Amino acid sequence: MDSRIIQNIDSRDKISLNGLWQTIIDPLENGYYNHQYGLRTKKAFYKNRKMKSPSDLIEYDFDSDYQLTVPGDWNTQMEKLYYYEGTIWYKKSFDFKKKTNSKVLLYFEAVNYQSIVYLNGKKLGAHVGGFTPFQFDVTDHLIEGENFIIVKVDNQRKKDGIPTLNMDWWNYGGITRSVHLINVPNSYISDYNLQINKQNSKYIEGWVAIEGAEDGEQVVVEIPELKKQISVFTTNGLAKFKIKASPKLWTPGNPKLYKVTLKSKSDKVNDDIGFRTIETKGSKILLNGSEIFLKGISIHEEAPFGLGRVSSKEECLILLNWAKELGCNFIRLAHYPHSETMIKEAEKMGFLIWSEIPVYWSVAFDNQETFANAVMQLEDMISRDKNRAAIILWSVANETAEGASRNIFLKKLTDKARKADASRLITAALNSQTNKGNEIAIEDKLGAYVDVIGINNYCGWYGGKPSSCADIKWTNNYDKPMIMSEVGAGALQGLHGEKNERWTEEYQQAVYENNIKMMKNIDFLSGSTPWILMDFRSPRRHLRRIQNDYNRKGIISEQGIKKKAFFTLKDFYLSQDIKD
Template sequence: MRYLKLTAFLLGACVALTNAIADIAIQNPDSRNAIILDGRWDTIIDPYENGYYNHRYEESDKGYFKNAKPANPSDLVEYDFARSPKLNVPGDWNTQDEKLFLYEGTIWYHRDFDIGKKTDQKYAIYFGAVNYHATVYLNGKKVDVHEGGFTPFQFDISEQVKSGVNSLVVKVDNHRERDQIPTVNTDWWNYGGITRSVKVLQYPKAHIQDYFVQLSKTEEGVLEGWVKVENFSKENADAQKVELRIPELNISQKIPLNKNGEAKFEIATKPILWSPESPKLYTVDLHYMQDVVHDKIGFRSIQVQGENILLNGKSVFLRGISIHEESPLHAGRAWSEEDARILLTWAKELGCNFVRLAHYPHSESMVRMADQMGLLVWSEIPVYWTVLFNNPTVYSKAENQLEEMISRDKNRASIIMWSMANETPNSPARLKFIGQLAQKARELDSTRLITAALDTQSDENGVKAIDDPLSSIVDVIGVNSYCGWYAATPGSCASLKWVSRYRKPVIMSEFGADALQGLHGDKAQRWTEEYQADVYNNNLAMIDNMSFLRGLSPWILKDFRSPRRPLPAVQDFWNRKGLLSDKGIKKKSWYILHDYYMKKAGD
């Protein structure tokens, strides 16, 4: 028998999530009426930011955002979007124009859109991602700014938008600064531009802003969650309800809103549980007055028990691979559904049930495709290497990106781990910084595991000891180790012993070696496929002796661009640690890992 509890039930983490990020991008924008603004945009390259500052380096009131046109032949206007170069959106600028390949700085983007404004509707401009600083202008007026290159954001433009043609201008700046997340030094390409889709959303003034639907962690056979309504009618407030429908589970419930516009629920039911073997997704519909939202959501549980990771109550070994957001279809940043399908199909073909999406939140297309295809996901924010851990402003930037990542993806069954950081040096400031992030993540979402990738193991008489104090904070310990490439010889790796001072599951989150696809030679010769294959053979032998290991995500599925890798005729600004070349061609190590995973899957 199904029932509905409309009592004081409250998920502490869920309420915290609602309150903390109510102003972040609307949940599931693809389910809204929208004008899609993808396509060719006018652009102006502006390395000196002349379109923003006057000659006294003061913010100008006559910048490029005005999109001015000479009123008569004597008018002085020193720019013209209409006659300027075009760039594709979504897309990075680095791979669309050869002269922009290494460019870091400001480019202005412009396009017009036409709309018939309705007084009973709200309008928002939504960006899937802009790297790194975005300043948005509509009809010559500043709307707002956003910092962070991999998470979505939206601004309410209900007051600024007008019926007819509207001029949208975005100042995009990808120059690197020490106080950013990530900071100045990374091992991936700093692709600049409007790198994911842009749309104008239209929805009722009273609308569903956010929601969270999940399996209960404490009661078997119970779905629980909440819905947040913005601008709900306070007239006859007691009668205001949200309707939740999950047709396949015969759920159709009307849930009253409280004074904060929140509807909370517990519903007894027995869904087919989502798993890599059976990635079942249910159609979930939410209705409030004139607003309707549709989603596809899977239900599963994830927890740790000692050194085991339990998926739906059963121990699981994570056969994984790390992935960068490098397109398999074209040069540059991946963003499309087809990009995601190809990358994840390669992972499935390799024998994976798990992917580490490094080192930043990947596109929503990627995580939704993982939901559909049945791949467990590690999702990460770019607290990478040596950020300024003592700087409160930097912490705020990291926390904001964490909130935006969790807000967007909290309903995705595939995501089982939120990662706080990668390869950060041990220090009290770093421990406090990442510890606070972990605490925040648990407040925002108590249903998933917390992890981080560590590379600060100690070496004691030939034994590698996992002793990073950050291990005490996370639920699952990630270990990055490049035995045979950055340290030791490949042949020495197989006999390397590991110990852990924590009774927790461990994932070998990175290992590997570079190889130029097609370059062959002796296994002792760097850069050859044979050398990489020897590293894999010996590291997999080492991994088999790690009794506490519950998964691995070697580095990496496919070669990816990196300015740290200039070696001519070998790297050419590519990190060559991929099992696939930049063209998608398999190297010898692909087959070694594939065979290993086939054996693991059969165990």
């Protein structure tokens, strides 16, 4: 697997491998292990063997087995796979014609969770993690004419995984995002970063990485609208630059993006990039030097209308337009990196973004392999999205229990995040506050490591009555901004009753009304992302006729119908004096 993932595939010559893939459901992993649990070779499914004579014994056949659509999860495509966790083999045949003086990359936007990839019966490599891209240089593995890719996909939850065994969202399995063959020159622009200088916003600085470059190779950076062009030269494959410029800064009210062109002697890449600054000052968040209140909502990568995992631009836009109608200028993309499409569409629409990795609940904090997995997912998330001005917060964790090993793990993770990207703020969502009667104190040691403190607090749902929330007072051990990263209650859309009757829209609305009163009295509050935009599937939710495998804390139903709380939150956001 290539160590540096190619940046901005939308600017590349791509061949889509989306569509129907042949599949084999393999709960015993019979295509990978023999009956003694040794690795198969000749009879392994990735060989894609065919009968050559009537007496041949081959006990599998991709071409006569099930089909699944890629991108997509298997759980909602086939009823028998709704709860399935295990291995499914995917196969795609395609014709290929070689080009001279070029390389070909096989690029997966995401596969959940563990994948092993084979091309024409030979192993290319493996990847762990369900929400970040990976690629292979397949130039020397492709043949003229028909080729076939086989991917062993395993979505089994693991105690030492990221996320771990226990989670509150659906473990959608499959090749959940798009697959591409990407043609690039032998020497190509593999990565780049452009940002406003943190100390002086009159400068744009960055770097361009060239795969296969010779030292001294020229790289040209152009921003036509600003009438800027600069030539720099590579050292060890990297060309650094600094341009004096005064771009209009990206804001939610004016999400300005500039056309940027990067050229090497054999390659050219275009991107749309915005420039802005983000920092904290005491308990305030400053965007481009001005205080901003983040009017947000949390969003899962759950497709509207009961379709499963989000797999299309159209589904992203439905969710984003609901958030826009709510009055948001900010979204928390929980609890894992969402698709590149989601990030780019949100940026164009003027949403600031909180992006996070699934270090969630009971992680194996003492396990070094678990930490390495978390670091890989963090660095892959940052690498893919570092040029998106909309992202202002990298989150390293959600609702992790306090403890020495956890604190060490997350301190090291925040250090890794800052090393990978010093231009953004670091956060985490905490739920370990100290209750002192009618007062709640933020004392979690993780608060010392992050720039912005996220707080998950479910007053009125998991503790207290809705009316008990309004008068709660908050104190903060840290002179840092706080975002109320989760607050809310469950309601079945269409179920009505008294305000003290659980699961009714009225109860959910009462929780919102009283928590909004509470939030208005928190002087160090810089924003909120209530839980959550839309109802989403979760195997933890067993209450039939109410939950029916859905977490009902959405303020919109999975069928797109708004609940009363939607309008309560919208009114709160309309009342805020926001400086964009």
